[in-house]
Amino acid sequence: MIPQLEIRMSWPYNHILADDFSYDDYRKDADKVIEKHKINFGKFDRSTRLFQIAFNKNKIRIPKLIEKYSGFVWRQKYIPIYLVKMTQKPSIADPLTLKFRDEIDPMLLLVIHELTHLNLPEKMQFEVNNRICEQWVNLITRNVAINLNIDMSNPPMRNFDQALELGWDLKKKTLKNFFNDTRKQNSSDLNKPPSVKLHLRDA
Numbered sequence: 145m146i147p148q149l150e151i152r153m154s155w156p157y158n159h160i161l162a163d164d165f166s167y168d169d170y171r172k173d174a175d176k177v178i179e180k181h182k183i184n185f186g187k188f189d190r191s192t193r194l195f196q197i198a199f200n201k202n203k204i205r206i207p208k209l210i211e212k213y214s215g216f217v218w219r220q221k222y223i224p225i226y227l228v229k230m231t232q233k234p235s236i237a238d239p240l241t242l243k244f245r246d247e248i249d250p251m252l253l254l255v256i257h258e259l260t261h262l263n264l265p266e267k268m269q270f271e272v273n274n275r276i277c278e279q280w281v282n283l284i285t286r287n288v289a290i291n292l293n294i295d296m297s298n299p300p301m302r303n304f305d306q307a308l309e310l311g312w313d314l315k316k317k318t319l320k321n322f323f324n325d326t327r328k329q330n331s332s333d334l335n336k337p338p339s340v341k342l343h344l345r346d347a
Contacts, residue, residue: 145218146211149203149259151196152224155185161228161241188229191246195227198248199255202292206256209288210263215318218263225255235300237261249295256294257285257301268323275306280319282307287314 159165159181170177211218226241235243237258245251260281261269269277282304289296296304312322 145221146204146207147218147220148222149207150222150224151192151199152226153185153189153192154226155182157226157241158185158188158228161230161233163230163232184229188244192227192244195244195248195251198252199225202252205292206259206288207263209291210256210260210284213284213287213314213319214260214263215320216263216265220262223259223262245300247298250298250300252292252294253285253289253296253304254300256288257281260284260288264319275303278303279307279310280323283310283312283314284319 159178162181166177207218223240226239227244228241230243233243235241235254235258240255240258240262242251242254242258245254264280269280278301282301285301286296286304286307288294310322312319314322317325
């Protein structure tokens with residue numbers, strides 16, 4: 145089942161994660177702080193409208209394409225996506241919270257990336273180091289972006305192009321199948337007897 149995706153705009157959540165949030169200021173005059181943030185949040189909400197329109201056009205195709213290239217069926221029925229105006233904190237997959245940028249295509253890449261993290265089994269991601277996990281996620285992100293004609297020249301993720309080092313063509317085989325084949329190969333290599341090399345000294 146493909147999950148229902150929904151953009152959520154939460155001003156309390158934004159308030160807590162905002163760069164300028166101060167608990168001391170909140171304790172001194174909560175009403176003043178809340179009123180100020182509500183005004184700023186209204187401006188922020190309006191600034192996200194173009195992205196929301198672009199996302200809503202693709203919100204059914206994105207999870208379908210992720211599942212197609214990953215080979216893993218979605219476990220979630222509903223995924224809320226929170227947009228937050230922050231610069232000091234990273235985007236996170238659970239709860240899916242995106243550090244908002246004004247450029248639409250980088251934001252679409254970001255949401256595909258974080259959704260892919262939610263699609264891949266946690267155990268599979270935790271078994272490898274972060275570099276390999278990000279290569280898997282970015283490879284799926286790239287394939288989905290190509291299908292949706294998303295510009296990938298300015299990706300928000302670091303080392304986005306390292307996914308190409310895998311050499312895996314997801315049009316021929318899913319990530320799940322590539323992963324299983326690699327694991328079988330590694331297991332086979334471990335079971336092979338060690339090769340014996342003779343080192344002869346010069347006479």
